Amino acid sequence: MSTGMPRTVCWAESAAGPVVRLIDQTLLPGELVLKDCCELEEVCEAIRVLRVRGAPAIGCAAALGVALAVHRSAAQTTADLLAVVEDASQELATTRPTAVNLFWALERMQQVAEGSGTLSPDEFCVALLREAQHIVADDVARCHRIGHYGAELIPDNADILTHCNAGALATAGYGTALGVIRAAHEQGKQIHVWVDETRPLLQGARLTAWELQREGIPYTLICDSAAASLMQRGRVDCVVIGADRIAGNGDVANKIGTYSVAVAAARHQVPFYVAAPFSTVDFDLACGDEIPIEERYPEEVAYVANRLTEPICPAPVNIYNPAFDVTPAELITGIITEAGVAYQPLASSLSELDSETSSSSSGSSS
Amino acid sequence: MSTGMPRTVCWAESAAGPVVRLIDQTLLPGELVLKDCCELEEVCEAIRVLRVRGAPAIGCAAALGVALAVHRSAAQTTADLLAVVEDASQELATTRPTAVNLFWALERMQQVAEGSGTLSPDEFCVALLREAQHIVADDVARCHRIGHYGAELIPDNADILTHCNAGALATAGYGTALGVIRAAHEQGKQIHVWVDETRPLLQGARLTAWELQREGIPYTLICDSAAASLMQRGRVDCVVIGADRIAGNGDVANKIGTYSVAVAAARHQVPFYVAAPFSTVDFDLACGDEIPIEERYPEEVAYVANRLTEPICPAPVNIYNPAFDVTPAELITGIITEAGVAYQPLASSLSELDSETSSSSSGSSS
Numbered sequence: 001m002s003t004g005m006p007r008t009v010c011w012a013e014s015a016a017g018p019v020v021r022l023i024d025q026t027l028l029p030g031e032l033v034l035k036d037c038c039e040l041e042e043v044c045e046a047i048r049v050l051r052v053r054g055a056p057a058i059g060c061a062a063a064l065g066v067a068l069a070v071h072r073s074a075a076q077t078t079a080d081l082l083a084v085v086e087d088a089s090q091e092l093a094t095t096r097p098t099a100v101n102l103f104w105a106l107e108r109m110q111q112v113a114e115g116s117g118t119l120s121p122d123e124f125c126v127a128l129l130r131e132a133q134h135i136v137a138d139d140v141a142r143c144h145r146i147g148h149y150g151a152e153l154i155p156d157n158a159d160i161l162t163h164c165n166a167g168a169l170a171t172a173g174y175g176t177a178l179g180v181i182r183a184a185h186e187q188g189k190q191i192h193v194w195v196d197e198t199r200p201l202l203q204g205a206r207l208t209a210w211e212l213q214r215e216g217i218p219y220t221l222i223c224d225s226a227a228a229s230l231m232q233r234g235r236v237d238c239v240v241i242g243a244d245r246i247a248g249n250g251d252v253a254n255k256i257g258t259y260s261v262a263v264a265a266a267r268h269q270v271p272f273y274v275a276a277p278f279s280t281v282d283f284d285l286a287c288g289d290e291i292p293i294e295e296r297y298p299e300e301v302a303y304v305a306n307r308l309t310e311p312i313c314p315a316p317v318n319i320y321n322p323a324f325d326v327t328p329a330e331l332i333t334g335i336i337t338e339a340g341v342a343y344q345p346l347a348s349s350l351s352e353l354d355s356e357t358s359s360s361s362s363g364s365s366s
Numbered sequence: 367m368s369t370g371m372p373r374t375v376c377w378a379e380s381a382a383g384p385v386v387r388l389i390d391q392t393l394l395p396g397e398l399v400l401k402d403c404c405e406l407e408e409v410c411e412a413i414r415v416l417r418v419r420g421a422p423a424i425g426c427a428a429a430l431g432v433a434l435a436v437h438r439s440a441a442q443t444t445a446d447l448l449a450v451v452e453d454a455s456q457e458l459a460t461t462r463p464t465a466v467n468l469f470w471a472l473e474r475m476q477q478v479a480e481g482s483g484t485l486s487p488d489e490f491c492v493a494l495l496r497e498a499q500h501i502v503a504d505d506v507a508r509c510h511r512i513g514h515y516g517a518e519l520i521p522d523n524a525d526i527l528t529h530c531n532a533g534a535l536a537t538a539g540y541g542t543a544l545g546v547i548r549a550a551h552e553q554g555k556q557i558h559v560w561v562d563e564t565r566p567l568l569q570g571a572r573l574t575a576w577e578l579q580r581e582g583i584p585y586t587l588i589c590d591s592a593a594a595s596l597m598q599r600g601r602v603d604c605v606v607i608g609a610d611r612i613a614g615n616g617d618v619a620n621k622i623g624t625y626s627v628a629v630a631a632a633r634h635q636v637p638f639y640v641a642a643p644f645s646t647v648d649f650d651l652a653c654g655d656e657i658p659i660e661e662r663y664p665e666e667v668a669y670v671a672n673r674l675t676e677p678i679c680p681a682p683v684n685i686y687n688p689a690f691d692v693t694p695a696e697l698i699t700g701i702i703t704e705a706g707v708a709y710q711p712l713a714s715s716l717s718e719l720d721s722e723t724s725s726s727s728s729g730s731s732s
Contacts (some may be wrong), residue, residue: 257591
């Protein structure tokens with residue numbers, strides 16, 4: 001994360017007590033406003049309306065949300081606090097269906113809660129907060145490792161295309177796809193980024209351009225539909241994007257439009273990289289067909305991410321607004337994880353890297 | 367054109383004298399406003415800022431613009447009026463570079479002017495207006511024939527995807543791609559249209575959706591980047607789009623994003639049709655590489671077609687905004703013209719149809 005940029009999402013002690021503090025990303029790039037969520041419901045709302053978004057950041061917000069529910073609870077016994085964790089998890093789980101990091105983080109919180117049943121209520125609260133903060137800190141560390149492995153794949157003088165925002169704002173910090181780009185830039189490589197604006201909610205124009213501008217990384221904003229034409233003219237050297245859920249076979253759910261970019265990249269032999277931590281990989285799903293795809297409100301399209309008072313179309317009905325699409329593994333050159341890069345065949349490569357990570361981290365205190 | 371809809375562009379006698387009257391498409395779908403252009407410069411401005419747009423409609427507006435310049439001229443001799451035609455053509459030719467119908471229409475007006483050098487000034491004016499009005503009426507007739515040939519290609523119960531607006535608003539009436547869709551609908555086929563919103567200027571959301579809504583043709587608006595994902599899921603039976611210029615080999619320049627749709631259609635074996643009159647075919651160009659591609663203002667992207675007061679991005683710079691892209695002939699299933707459908711190989715098929723049209727129309731009074 002660049003100097004002077006607040007954390008995307010973190011725990012904070014406010015005058016009103018403990019809060020989950022997050023950058024309200026719906027107000028960017030116009031205003032940088034921090035929102036303090038005092039209650040679980042505010043965290044849920046923030047996730048639902050995309051004040052905080054991006055699969056890893058959603059996971060962090062959810063973990064902190066569980067800790068907040070526990071800290072704000074009036075429950076007097078550890079057993080009651082366990083029920084609070086259960087209820088909070090259930091509520092958080094309904095916020096958004098596609099990003100698996102949400103469920104991964106809730107599962108981790110649940111496990112710690114279940115393992116803390118013999119602690120005092122105070123100790124239980126501390127344990128839950130410690131786990132949430134560990135998830136947040138760990139996410140930043142993973143992003144740096146992703147950046148490290150990914151930067152090796154970026155040639156000097158590369159024109160890199162990215163879609164949506166997989167940056168510091170989509171994670172606890174540094175970013176996945178933008179982590180790769182940041183790391184390449186930090187290594188002194190001369191790079192330039194093509195930023196897809198990413199309709200309907202314009203995460204590319206609003207958030208990725210904002211991050212790159214702050215970092216001084218050269219970029220050019222384009223309409224999503226210009227990406228294929230740029231590749232046709234040889235002006236894109238590689239694509240790096242994030243992911244919301246990766247199935248066991250390497251199929252990747254990511255922001256709507258990713259598949260379109262992947263198809264064009266394949267046609268023009270442009271390397272197509274996905275950057276994501278293992279918390280995004282859902283080994284329970286055999287393939288991308290099983291990934292639930294969120295459909296969102298037509299108004300996001302009609303009123304251009306809530307920025308218009310009149311719709312862009314004759315009636316704000318007859319709109320189909322899927323938030324994600326699925327890119328099949330066959331179109332992906334490599335998946336850049338915190339444990340290294342998974343290449344084809346992705347299924348075996350992913351599980352190999354996963355088992356290496358699991359075995360190397362077992363027994364460590366982190 | 368549906369009942370009650372004014373002509374996209376026409377000649378009219380106003381209280382202020384003769385005018386070129388056109389629907390100000392920048393105000394759609396909010397308001398249906400007719401703009402009377404009293405001077406050539408107003409016609410040029412209308413073309414430049416897309417009050418009137420769409421390759422065939424631009425050709426019609428240019429022809430009427432030349433007639434207007436002549437009618438509004440104070441020139442007393444036919445020789446001076448010839449110079450007025452020359453000057454008007456030069457001015458109109460600078461408005462937009464890609465749509466070849468503009469140059470085609472100016473060439474036709476120039477030819478009539480040159481062939482009318484022996485007429486009186488009054489007769490000269492009449493001859494020029496007659497030619498312009500013929501170009502307009504002929505365009506509507508061509509669109510109906512395109513609709514006739516194209517509708518045969520649309521299966522019953524088809525889901526048709528279109529990009530940008532190639533409708534009544536892009537022509538003198540009825541439309542090219544939307545002419546095909548209208549004709550299929552008029553034949554009683556149950557069809558449904560996926561409408562790409564078409565960033566940056568949203569011609570799909572603003573204009574195509576508006577036309578389809580007026581006609582009662584079922585449609586659903588989507589973000590451009592959702593098209594490929596719909597094809598992946600088998601929800602698109604064919605694509606029909608218009609064209610701004612077609613090279614002799616069948617390469618097609620059309621609104622930015624068309625190429626992206628074509629690449630996805632090819633991957634999913636979805637038939638990809640281009641609907642355009644022969645006035646859009648530029649046999650002088652061997653291939654699409656030679657088509658000049660207009661680059662437009664970054665503000666169109668940043669301020670969402672002039673609908674925002676604050677830009678969607680941190681700074682309205684660093685934006686690349688090409689207005690068109692080129693789809694290579696190999697990705698095109700067929701080009702639907704007023705003389706029939708050109709199939710692969712497009713180059714020979716197009717010239718064959720062209721020579722048939724030219725020979726059948728030679729000697730006709732139209």
